[in-house]
Amino acid sequence: MIPAAFDYTRPSTVDEAVRALADGGEDAKVLAGGQSLIPVLRLRLAAPSVLVDLGGVGELRGVRDDGDALVIGATTRHADVLRDPLIAEHAPLLAQATETVADRQVRHLGTLGGSLSHADPAGDLPSVAVALDASFGIAGPGGRRTVPASEFFVDFLTTALAPDEVLVSVRVPKRPGWTTHYEKFNRVAQAWAIVGVAAAVRRENGSIAEARVALTNMGSTPIRASGVEEALAGAPATVDAVASAAGRAAEGADPPSDVFASADYRRHLVTVLTRRAVVSAGGIS
Incomplete structure (x- = not known):
């Protein structure tokens, strides 16, 4: 048409x-x-x-080092995110998730800001922004403002952007000492996530000192798995401890039932993927 x-x-x-x-x-x-x-x-x-x-807006493209964070222009294409050495060094979780977005053709045209502003709960990048505690630079008629990722995603396909505002940049804090992984389950390659898990782990003296876990397609917006994070803080870096914590992944979630999966299946699946994501992120064996 x-x-x-x-x-x-x-x-x-x-x-x-x-x-x-x-x-x-x-x-x-x-x-x-x-x-x-x-x-x-x-x-x-x-x-x-x-x-x-x-x-045609040059300010909206590219990645720059801003001390304790990276600032990524909203129209930076997915393919450029995957190639950027600053992202590889300081925000590898973003690259790990971006690599699962659609196919090569889409990644060469689609943009980071476009994906985040679209706010599809099955999209991979919103949960990564939440896990990394990113913030969004927004410009409008009243000037510029900053919105944390935890407040940017309002509802299904809805963000804090007003109709007359433009997403300018995404600020991602550097997390030295943290390791990350994005785990995704989909029906076929290049499809939307049935469930996804973004995990970041900081280990210390054989234990998990801190963890950040965010979920894809477990509600109308990306959500933090706070129960998992609480259970992992100070836990031994073992598969059994991670599996026990992952059992809390569905707490507070409201997953959809659709033609791809039921809500109950997603609740089961998210525990499996959370265990895999945290184990991989933490290098736990």
Whole structure:
């Protein structure tokens, strides 16, 4: 199906993009990599009056070292995330999850900010942002603000972004001494996650000093598995201890039932994947 007619603008600065969104009103849409938006347009599930193409805004691309954190531009493509040495060194969990996103073609067009702003609960990157305690730089008519990942994802396909705001950057704290892993279960390669687990572990003197665990597709937004984190803090770095903690992975979750899996199956699956993710992240055998 051919999309409905729309106007098109390609600003060169963040301020120009914000003005274009404000001028377009509620019917304006942002275009980044287009991997989520274009299919919706072709199905006519959305009919924006204007598309604001962020491809010409240089500020929104690239990765830079900002002392105790990395700052990643919102339109940095998945393929660039995978190749970036700063991310490999300081935020490997982001690269591990990005490698599971769709296929090569999508990763060469899709963007980090586009995936996060789409906020699909089955998407891989929102849970990684929550696990890493990332924060989001946002620009709007009233200026710029910062929103933590824990507050950015509001509901199914809904974020804290207002219609006239632009996601500018993602700030990811460096975590020296932590090791990470992303575990994902899907029906076929390149499919959305039925369940995913993002895990970060810091070991100390043969024990797990701290852990951060976030879940994909276990609710309408990514969630922290706080029960697992509490059980792992100070626990011995053994498979049995991890398996016991993973038994709490579904606490507080509200997984969906759909054509791919029932809620009960997801509750079972998340315990299995959490054990695998933490064991792999912590190098536990």
